[in-house]
Amino acid sequence: MATIQLRTSIPGPKSKVLAERRNAAVPRGLSHGTPIYVAKAQDAWMEDVDGNRYIDFAGGIGCLNVGHRQEPVLSAVREQLDKFLHTCVQVTPYENYVRLAERMNEVTPGKFPKKTLFVNTGAEAVENAVKIARAHTGRPSIIAFEDAFHGRTMMTLALTSKTHPYKAGFAPFPSDVYRIPYAYCYRCSYSMKYPSCDLFCARHLEDTFKRVVASEDVAAVIAEPVLGEGGFVVPPPDFYRVLIEICHKHGVLFIADEVQSGFGRTGTLFASEHYGIEPDILVSAKSIGGGLPLAAITGRAEIMDAPGPGGLGGTFAGNPVSCAAALAVLDLFDRENLLVRANEVGNHFQKRATEWQKHWPIIGDVRGLGGMQAIELVKSRETREPAPDETKQITQYCYEHGLITITAGSYSNVIRVLVPLVVTDEQMDEALDVLESALKTVYEKTGAVAQPV
Numbered sequence: 120m121a122t123i124q125l126r127t128s129i130p131g132p133k134s135k136v137l138a139e140r141r142n143a144a145v146p147r148g149l150s151h152g153t154p155i156y157v158a159k160a161q162d163a164w165m166e167d168v169d170g171n172r173y174i175d176f177a178g179g180i181g182c183l184n185v186g187h188r189q190e191p192v193l194s195a196v197r198e199q200l201d202k203f204l205h206t207c208v209q210v211t212p213y214e215n216y217v218r219l220a221e222r223m224n225e226v227t228p229g230k231f232p233k234k235t236l237f238v239n240t241g242a243e244a245v246e247n248a249v250k251i252a253r254a255h256t257g258r259p260s261i262i263a264f265e266d267a268f269h270g271r272t273m274m275t276l277a278l279t280s281k282t283h284p285y286k287a288g289f290a291p292f293p294s295d296v297y298r299i300p301y302a303y304c305y306r307c308s309y310s311m312k313y314p315s316c317d318l319f320c321a322r323h324l325e326d327t328f329k330r331v332v333a334s335e336d337v338a339a340v341i342a343e344p345v346l347g348e349g350g351f352v353v354p355p356p357d358f359y360r361v362l363i364e365i366c367h368k369h370g371v372l373f374i375a376d377e378v379q380s381g382f383g384r385t386g387t388l389f390a391s392e393h394y395g396i397e398p399d400i401l402v403s404a405k406s407i408g409g410g411l412p413l414a415a416i417t418g419r420a421e422i423m424d425a426p427g428p429g430g431l432g433g434t435f436a437g438n439p440v441s442c443a444a445a446l447a448v449l450d451l452f453d454r455e456n457l458l459v460r461a462n463e464v465g466n467h468f469q470k471r472a473t474e475w476q477k478h479w480p481i482i483g484d485v486r487g488l489g490g491m492q493a494i495e496l497v498k499s500r501e502t503r504e505p506a507p508d509e510t511k512q513i514t515q516y517c518y519e520h521g522l523i524t525i526t527a528g529s530y531s532n533v534i535r536v537l538v539p540l541v542v543t544d545e546q547m548d549e550a551l552d553v554l555e556s557a558l559k560t561v562y563e564k565t566g567a568v569a570q571p572v
């Protein structure tokens with residue numbers, strides 16, 4: 120039986136009533152990708168309050184790599200519910216926090232001694248990574264990338280690149296943040312081509328130390344190994360190796376923000392593994408908690424120990440229920456071949472998307488790593504002018520036809536795939552059929568004629 124089942128037009132009557140209540144009660148600054156209200160979710164699907172069933176390509180923005188409501192995660196949570204919900208780890212600690220820290224120290228890249236701190240959200244984890252890097256190096260500055268997204272708190276907004284809707288109107292931000300171009304080969308800031316560019320963008324860090332900020336003032340360079348909100352951009356294989364060599368030559372730390380690219384999304388537990396790199400500090404969040412809020416900062420032991428006692432923490436940071444869920448998530452990765460599945464899901468998408476690209480020039484780029492896949496939409500292949508309006512129309516068509524998708528990219532012209540990795544092949548085909556007819560419908564509406572490439 121098909122997973123997608125639509126009983127009402129979208130949004131249905133109950134969702135419409137909720138939207139009215141929401142408009143009166145909740146600020147407009149919190150926007151919604153879709154106008155439907157969810158009633159339940161399982162594996163890779165969700166059902167709304169009107170009984171419409173959708174395939175979920177958003178996974179709570181990458182928080183459900185293991186799938187909605189997986190039984191081992193639910194059991195671990197139930198077991199913890201029967202013990203205690205909260206004590207505050209800074210008052211009376213508990214064993215599952217320590218056990219999870221031990222597991223994180225084992226599974227993150229690098230054989231050196233490590234330590235892990237838990238907090239609640241990705242942004243909070245990035246904030247703490249910056250605090251720790253500053254405490255360790257005694258230096259103030261952080262270098263971040265164009266197209267980066269690191270969160271919505273003030274420091275992480277300073278690190279984030281996209282102006283609208285994230286930063287505009289919220290200044291001033293913390294100082295001592297510097298920005299350099301990312302290895303976004305499809306839109307190279309230097310108009311060069313890989314590999315003949317010889318990784319100019321990575322090597323340019325030396326120049327930044329001369330012309331922008333002195334290396335002895337820089338605590339860390341922070342990067343997403345694969346850009347998340349910035350559009351699922353995958354740098355060339357040697358990019359990070361070259362970048363980190365330059366960092367270390369100058370005593371600068373490298374922080375990998377794996378909030379979105381981590382926890383199995385790319386076919387390895389962390390995307391850093393694809394590049395053969397060992398970040399000094401690695402930040403994880405989202406899918407680590409299997410749907411519950413949790414984030415981790417893992418790093419070299421001597422770096423993590425730089426802040427003194429009491430310098431790190433938070434009332435709910437490393438909540439025992441979330442820790443129990445995360446331990447179950449790690450077990451699931453060990454048992455269920457989810458990393459293999461991430462690659463299968465990614466290949467499935469790539470195969471269909473590269474076929475579409477032959478027919479519809481609106482698809483400028485198909486890219487991704489493992490199960491972290493995306494298409495970038497353009498008005499013209501020649502000019503690469505972004506097509507944000509068409510992208511919006513495609514996502515709207517998708518949810519009206521039973522597929523929840525979300526966009527990304529500094530130009531809001533990327534459609535990304537963050538489907539739970541437990542999705543079946545049949546569900547993938549069903550979902551991709553919807554995306555295909557969305558592309559066809561929107562492309563034909565632009566008045567263009569499908570062209571073979």
Ligand SMILES: Cc1ncc(COP(=O)(O)O)c(C=O)c1O
Pocket residue numbers: 180239240241242243245268269270271343347348376377378379380404405
């Ligand atoms: C790479 C990256 N870093 C940090 C964050 C912020 O995480 P949170 O929304 O949990 O604060 C996100 C969220 O999308 C992200 O993708």
